[in-house]
Amino acid sequence: MADLSIDVVAREAGVHRSTVSRAFSRPEAVKAETREHILRVAEKLGYTMSPLAQALRRKTSTLVPLIVPDITNPFFAELAKTMTEAAGERGYQLMLCVTNGDDVQTAGYLTAMQSLYAPFGIIAPSTRVDIDALMQFDFGQRLVVIDRVDQNAGVPTVTVDSRRGIELAFEHLRSLGHRRIGYVSGIAGTHTAQDRMDAYRDLAEGEPIVLDSGADSEAGGRAAAHFAAMADRPTAIIAANDMVAFGVISALASRGFRVPEDVSVVGFDGLALGARFNPALTTVRQPIADMGSIAIELAEKKAADGSAGHIVLEPELLVRASTAGPRP
Amino acid sequence: MADLSIDVVAREAGVHRSTVSRAFSRPEAVKAETREHILRVAEKLGYTMSPLAQALRRKTSTLVPLIVPDITNPFFAELAKTMTEAAGERGYQLMLCVTNGDDVQTAGYLTAMQSLYAPFGIIAPSTRVDIDALMQFDFGQRLVVIDRVDQNAGVPTVTVDSRRGIELAFEHLRSLGHRRIGYVSGIAGTHTAQDRMDAYRDLAEGEPIVLDSGADSEAGGRAAAHFAAMADRPTAIIAANDMVAFGVISALASRGFRVPEDVSVVGFDGLALGARFNPALTTVRQPIADMGSIAIELAEKKAADGSAGHIVLEPELLVRASTAGPRP
């Protein structure tokens, strides 16, 4: 397999290099039998074209970056998984780039992808990155943004309707009989965290009860402490996302509060992990797989006609074991 | 930034293209002031070298694939996270490749990485892939294997001492007073699952109690059902990994068994997620970050002198809230 290039295939097949190139890249431009012969020879030799050389010549590759702040966050892991498939089906090769929410890292990836001739990229930004700054990069123009609404820059976006999601959680809880419903923000890193919090404040009847609004992994612990210290406790809690819900339930349990007997908890995301939590988590599901494939479509559309679509998907309620009626 | 190539920098700096190349790639081969001048001009123009063109010419790149079966498994996610950093520090660019445990996908990645001139790769194989078959690929010779012992092919490996890990779990449980200690295998996908099971059988005093040995995500549920149906139940359970432990605890809880009051559970992996589980999981920690950087070192060592090192790391017990003494 050493030194297998287009020229050795050409020689072996008795044609010119350019004909071999066409046989692979523009089959309709080659006589059928010539092409078949070339392909057979290539197959026999075990030849495949060098994507490197192709990208250099064509000035475009099939490498598509997915830029996320943290892959150990299961939301991004699930996104990465489904997008790998969505990209593969369309002939792209997804390249996962993890930034840790860092501006400089993000910028580094953008210039790298530019020089790798990536046709476009998908970014799920953390709050710490400034989209407008990203747009200063050449590659910024070819980005589509997931999970963050940003209409002002001609950037295509795909998000889930945060307000509708919080509404679903409220409807479910109220139908169970809950009236005092608290909220825990926490592990931010995404702009949707803010949208969800806003929706909660709008939809809460009476006084909103925000147990914690921190953005770190200790939010659950603080929320539980706050809850324990309250005189008039809420009977149910909505968490800004599933990871926060896990933390809240766990911290609540270590203080002796049982879910859902003592207090109901609803998450937001619909992570597969939630089904295996103790108790299995009732949550608002985001259609993660759809987000991935739609992001790719938006990117292709923008490349084709310059249009920046903004797709908002509908969330869905997943009722499991972390919610029940309030104590009589 | 359009059409910025080595030649425009050369022209602007008044030197030959080859001098610009050296200024970047072999600084000691250029007179200091020439180099500084070139670098200044490049900086002003916003020029960086094309990694594509470099790889094509040098026949080696800095792209290092990390091949894992499933990124939504937090073990692989944590591995990916720490390896991204370890690779970055050494001047490599980690490229995450997700196979879903599929042979064909894996093979596809190997040929792709070969044609991208990757210097080496790291693979955390699922049980379904045959390492020996992988070695048939040119790129197979440049692989280092994580979490799977495989001495027979000159492949470097880095693993954790499974037997020692299980031993730690037993020691902890026995010191708490447990005598009947069960085991749940499950979510395999890794060869270490087998090693851990073997260690359990060896170390169990009296009759081993294997509650479930399945390899799917339902293992927890079946194990809990089995447990509930037993006359003489174990007072503690060791799970083959943290994800299985989560499933077992959750399924146990839904049948009314409380952890650790009714039964203690120990996991294996040391996932960050375990600290936020309900209850926080006692577990055998694998030094995931070390595994990543050692894998890279082994790969570099093999590239340098052809040697295939086999590193076995020590696990460590993390005592949290899922274990306690047995019911009196």
Next chain:
DNA sequence: CTGAAAGCGCTTACAG
């Protein structure tokens, strides 16, 4: 439909 030529952006012996 096929071939010959130029060139994508680099590197690296080889001279000087």
Next chain:
DNA sequence: CTGAAAGCGCTTACAG
């Protein structure tokens, strides 16, 4: 220490 030349593995107008 620097330059000129050849070449990595391809693609794509341009002829024929």
